[in-house]
Amino acid sequence: MNKVFSRRQVMLAGAATAAFSAMQTGRASAAPVRVLTVGKRNIEVNGKAASVFAIQGADGRPGAVLAPGERFATSLVNQCGEPTIIHWHGQTPPVRQDGVTVTGYETLIADGATQGYDFAPRPGTHWMHSHQGLQEQQLMAAPLIVRTAAEMGEDRQDIVVLLHDFTFRNPADILASLTGGGGMGGGTSGGMMGNMGGMMSGNTDLNDVDFDAYLANDRTLADPEVFQIEAGGRIRLRLINGATSTAFWIDTGALQGQIIAVDGDAVQPFTVGPFPLTEGQRADVLLNLPAGEGAYPIFAQREGDVARTGIILATSKARITRLQTVANMAAGPCGVELEVLLRGTQPLLNHPFDRVTQVHLTGGMMGYDWGIDGLQWQNHQPILVKQGERVGLDIINDSMMAHPMHLHGHHFQVVAVNGTALSGAMRDTVLVPPMGSVRIAFDADNPGRWLFHCHNLYHMAAGMMTELRYV
Numbered sequence: 001m002n003k004v005f006s007r008r009q010v011m012l013a014g015a016a017t018a019a020f021s022a023m024q025t026g027r028a029s030a031a032p033v034r035v036l037t038v039g040k041r042n043i044e045v046n047g048k049a050a051s052v053f054a055i056q057g058a059d060g061r062p063g064a065v066l067a068p069g070e071r072f073a074t075s076l077v078n079q080c081g082e083p084t085i086i087h088w089h090g091q092t093p094p095v096r097q098d099g100v101t102v103t104g105y106e107t108l109i110a111d112g113a114t115q116g117y118d119f120a121p122r123p124g125t126h127w128m129h130s131h132q133g134l135q136e137q138q139l140m141a142a143p144l145i146v147r148t149a150a151e152m153g154e155d156r157q158d159i160v161v162l163l164h165d166f167t168f169r170n171p172a173d174i175l176a177s178l179t180g181g182g183g184m185g186g187g188t189s190g191g192m193m194g195n196m197g198g199m200m201s202g203n204t205d206l207n208d209v210d211f212d213a214y215l216a217n218d219r220t221l222a223d224p225e226v227f228q229i230e231a232g233g234r235i236r237l238r239l240i241n242g243a244t245s246t247a248f249w250i251d252t253g254a255l256q257g258q259i260i261a262v263d264g265d266a267v268q269p270f271t272v273g274p275f276p277l278t279e280g281q282r283a284d285v286l287l288n289l290p291a292g293e294g295a296y297p298i299f300a301q302r303e304g305d306v307a308r309t310g311i312i313l314a315t316s317k318a319r320i321t322r323l324q325t326v327a328n329m330a331a332g333p334c335g336v337e338l339e340v341l342l343r344g345t346q347p348l349l350n351h352p353f354d355r356v357t358q359v360h361l362t363g364g365m366m367g368y369d370w371g372i373d374g375l376q377w378q379n380h381q382p383i384l385v386k387q388g389e390r391v392g393l394d395i396i397n398d399s400m401m402a403h404p405m406h407l408h409g410h411h412f413q414v415v416a417v418n419g420t421a422l423s424g425a426m427r428d429t430v431l432v433p434p435m436g437s438v439r440i441a442f443d444a445d446n447p448g449r450w451l452f453h454c455h456n457l458y459h460m461a462a463g464m465m466t467e468l469r470y471v
Helices: 007-023 171-179 189-199 457-462
Strands: 034-045 048-057 064-066 072-078 086-089 114-119 124-130 141-146 157-166 213-216 226-228 234-241 248-251 257-262 265-272 275-277 282-288 295-302 308-314 355-362 383-385 390-397 403-407 412-417 429-432 437-443 449-454 465-470
Touching: 048 141, 124 234, 124 282, 141 157, 141 234, 157 295, 157 308, 171 457, 213 295, 275 282, 355 383, 390 429, 403 437, 429 437, 449 457
Parallel strands: 034 072, 064 141, 157 234, 213 308, 226 308, 355 390, 383 465
Antiparallel strands: 034 048, 072 114, 086 124, 124 141, 157 213, 234 282, 248 275, 248 295, 257 265, 257 282, 295 308, 390 437, 403 429, 403 449, 412 437, 449 465
């Protein structure tokens, strides 16, 4: 839905641009400043109207697409009616521009106020989302695509898909029901369903919350977005799992997909069938279309469930049939089967570890007491590193639920899964399986205090968050 900007908003944005440009006088040549506005919009879900958040550019489109070499010179205008802060997920800016408040570098952006950002962005498929309260659940999220010169030279159609889980309920009520006592996630139907799904798949919990709908670019599979494509064309499908509490199985159906990047980092091309994409993760998939007219659905099915969403790729004369919003059978749990097969094209240089630290993911559905090393954020113990160190982090999951763990300010290499060494992908978010472990390696080259947390929003809100702190 296109946003109509009021005269006041245009003046605010103009003033913000002028002010932000003035901040950049120390640079040899100031880049044009991009304006992003955080506001409200209306969408329709299952035939009902819903008011949700938006992060839109001046053209009314969600998020931002940056050209090769373009700086992230951005003026963020808050017109959403309440304070917020936006995190640039996948980017590694100076710590004072990361878009979080709890580490003390930044403050919330008040309604009507503006915040400036300026850093060299990391290329690839990334995204932006609120890091304030539970705003992300109300769709305060959008793509952040940074293109490369090599991509611009390819004859490929770029298609971006942002996945989400949607609820008509107040997210605060959902969190209260999960943490407010009683078994199976505080008595919610979602908690019960998650535990039942887990019992069917080996005593692991899958889903905390039962959502009203699952969205791909704000639309359900009952009314999916249809992308017009050319017969015999070539596509780069950029998939972003922006869901708060849902991992998906991605199925490209009749089109054989080849993963070439995860979390914005290139991997050795890998041909896949259905593959998992957990919260916070991204995947770039190359698709080569057959000659002739055709319509090709791309599905995202919730783990442990029959519910699914998706999009349709269709040539101009293709016949498009109605798709079922549920699959014939429930999907299994999303695990590490793909992770152990991926190989980064630019792995870390071979270097011995200067420091190896263990962290334990703790808690469970019964008490909804998620934490790290048995501690919630309010009394967390930081993970300490020194600048210049090669750091190994052993993430050991002591719980019966998988956790997508995200490290701010750094990209890391997956170097072991469940004790088996590998030269895996570079990432910023990795799934740690129930009662399993993942070792990641990274160079401590971005000083500051950086969040390390589960990207299941309700797990993070319940306390599964700590910080990486340089000393």
